[in-house]
Amino acid sequence: MRARNPEIARGVDWAIIAIYLMLVSIGVMSIFAATYRDESILQGFLSLKTDYSKQALFFFISLLLGVFILLIDSKLFTATANLSYIAGIILLLLVFPFHTEVKGTRSIIRFGTFQLQPAELCKIFVNLALAKYLSQLETDFSRLKDQLIAAALVLLPAILAIFQSETGLALVYFSFFLVMYREGLPSFVLVIGISVMVLVIATLLLESNMLAGILTAMAIAAIYLFRKSFRRNRGLLFLIIGCWILSVGIQRFAVPFLFESVLKPYQVQRIYATVGRDFSVDPETMSEEDIRKMEDRKKASTYNVKQSKIAIGSGGFLGKGLMKGTQTRYDFVPEQRTDFIFCTIGEGFGFLGSTILLLLYLMLLMRIVQIAERQRSTFSRCYAYGVASVIFSHVLINIGMTVGLVPVIGIPLPFMSYGGTALLTFTVLLAILVRLDADRLMNLR
């Protein structure tokens, strides 16, 4: 059903827009606090040479783009979903011959002064395509075949991102499994995924023999607890024993194999640094350049996290006040306008400010879930869950990194980090959601 008289304001969810405006404003303010030096503020904004003025300009462009998207007919998104996905994959592939190496990533194509990061942009297309696929009438998500196709849709760009050294964005693509879970992916996939994650982290944290002992103890305890059920249910015993063998196997063989053969030394090092342990490899198995690179990265990443923790930790309850934070004012935290922008809030506004910011994000996520559930069309619901997953994974990884819970993975904090592509991407993601929500009574396919 086409809207005869497209009126922007009709059916728009103002709560989301309000939270969005607040977050981007806080972002511009934080960038201002982190990068403002003694220049005249008016001149700083007008010259468009300072980071905060550029971000303000991106904000303005994003608003224009958002309004433009709100004027588009919702059907266009379903119609072009597959096409845009293909275009996105082609863009991702084009990166390999045409990329410019910037700060260690190989994911950026440059046209003059304009930089494009397809892996970032592709999130929109993948989200649209996944929603489209899941909403197709012929898709039966209880079938393994369809589950595999959906997974492939998501994993293809993720793998391409890994090859472009964008581990962080690849992780973001994995978050689309949340959407699939909502749409009927068996729970045990999620449970197994989380269990494996816990097991891997435990492998890193604990002595391998001790962990094996703990796992064995757990298995024995389980057998003891369920000893009465075995008579009725033979399978349970085998399940427990199977789990035990699998866990010990992962812990003993799979994780070491992963670390020694699959991941790069600096990545292993970062992971170890996060759990607070020193990582040592046999230097003979590495080339000299690798060792040097690793040392550099080790120094840089441990320094970053240390300074970031100092910045946030020194904020206390109320913080030092806007522009009064010594850590962020005097460049102790590297990359503080982009990946470590949260430090500015943590130091300047303390626990109170940080919590309020986190609650804003949580409110946004909860609102999106709410919106998703009120959609009539599966496409819109899937799309909304996709947006929530992307934002959620970004916030988790980014803030987790600044507080030292997650390895140093360079991905932006949604709506706040300095950078045009990221802000535009998130704006478009959100604007499409608002547009679809405005037409929530339509059945889109």
Place this chain on the structure above:
Amino acid sequence: MPLYHQSRQTVIQAIFLVVFVILMVRLFVLQMLSPQYQMQAMDNAVYRSIVYPDRGIIFDREGKPILENTLTRELMILPNQLKRVDTAGLLSILGIDTAEFRQRLVAAIVKNGRYRPSVFEPSLTIEKFVKLQESMFRFEPGFFLQERPIRTYPYRAAAHILGYIGEVDSTILRRTNFFYQMGDYMGLSGLERYYESVLMGQRGVSYQLKDNRNRIVGAFENGKYDTTAKAGRNLRTYLDMEVQMMAERFFANKLGAVVAIEPSTGGIIAMASGPTYDPNQLTGPQRRRNFSWLLSDTARPLFNRAIKGQYPPGSTVKPMGALIALDQGVITPEYGYGCGGAYVACGRPIRCSHAGGGHAANLRNALANSCNSYFCHIYRMSVDKGEYGGVMNGYVRWQQYANSFGMGVRLGLDLPSEDKGFIADTGFYNRMYRGVWNSCNNVFLGIGQGEMTATPLQMANLMCIIANKGYFYTPHFVERIDGQGVEDTIQRRFKLKHEVTKIPREAYEAVQLGMQDVVDHGTAWVARIDGITMAAKTGTAENYGIINGKREKLQDHSWFVCFAPRENPKIAVAVVVENAGFGATWAGPIASLIVEKYLNDTLRTHRLKEVERIASKEIILPVIRQKRQRLDSLRKARLEVVERSVTSSRNGMGDGLSSEKTAALTESTRSEDRAKGISNNTDKGSGSKGSRRLPENHSIHQVAIIRKDEGTQS
């Protein structure tokens, strides 16, 4: 599609909620429960800079400063800020070329890095400073001017007394429990060290903000936590700089020492040790090189002989022997001894310079004529006194007496590293004579030879005791400290009166008159000053040294001790000139001039010639002089070579030859030093051994080349 899985929205919302709660808990732990991050942020961003107080000044007795704080002006460079600097203009003001500029820039970067300032040109002249100041805007911010206080010595004198200051090292840092900080200056010797706590004042602290490259960006909290520096307090000394400078002039080319004390207070009027050096050498940029040169000098200018030189006192100790005997009651002033030209009671005769009848008819005469027999005899009477029951106890008593006269013990003046001289104890003699000895074995103690040495300070103090008729105050330099309060205990012990004897004043009169006779018509007639009655005693101390591996008897040390005026003593002086012969030849005139200068404030014209005569006379053992000259020429050569190699390398023509030559020269100097070190060691060892084996040679102390470690000084 059917809403089969609608319940899963709660699971997803729960996942979101759990993750956010984890993040918030983490934030809570970081921000609310981890105060260490606040400290670390402070450490990162707050620069604690020390504001150094002015060090206290030291004044002489007339209130004129002996040392001052002056500002040295330095041109500093900040290598990372050199972009818009007018280098050509700077080069023309400093008068250096581009190559030199580059060299200094590299040196600065190597030393302190790009982001911290280093000294580009130290001690700028006033003209350069003014010129630079005028056009500084062309060189900022890569260059800036800085002023730093250093010590200067307007009189170029009193180096041994004042000592020097230097940067603290890690040992001091640890020992003082990090009271000092890296880069602090502290007194390392002399008064600077003894009165360090008074002179240094109180540091101020100013807190400043810095960025991630350690650049200062402003005051922290507008200086709320800053404390101001409190200047060090000044010292007022007893020193008479006129006398001091004259004394140093005498000892510029002699080895030895002079100490002059005001008997009524114990205040030290002058103290010089030869050879002297200019204290200005140990300030400023050349400090390190000059110090090592002074340290390697064979005449050892850094060694303060006035408090560390150990000399056999010779005849100058005879008045003490008399006082001990008087106090014990074994003699009276009228006691006489029939000396026939030698003391023969102990077998081998000890020669006396007089043979005439009655030259030792009473104490006064015996002192005036310095009769060896008389003082050997009364020494034996002291130690063999019946009531002690044996020489052992008698000697113990005698040693206690000597100690109370300040011999063989540290007097405790306000300079660090004083030596205590030497008075042997009974254990020493027991080892030496395997437990069997009598008063004949150490009879030489009566005439100041044998197992006994004293520092010039101790001898001057002995004169104070005689001048005061029985007491002394611990010799000290500082009369008072500016702003002195009850809490200042550092000076309290100098106000204590030390009573030494209980001898009636008449007995002292006899000793004093005897010493006056020494001047009026005895051995010290050269020291006579018209209009001043002086009491004195000459000394001629035999001594031995090791020269090229052989033990040789060296030229005697020339001793002279005196006080004046006798009736109302104002000054007591002890002078020793190493290897200068009779006491009256060099030490006597020096002491006399010092007394006259101090008492009359001026010298009569015919005496000025005498000053010239003494000052121009060099008295240094030929061995030492030769070594010294060789070292000097080596240094000059080395300096030339270094300069040449610097210039040649600057011109880009550094040749291997010059550096080879430098190496060769350095090596030869080193082997020289090594040889010296070895000879010193043998010196010391065989010296004491010799005295055990050859008791008949009554003075077994090489003083000329005595080596005590100078570690405490450096």
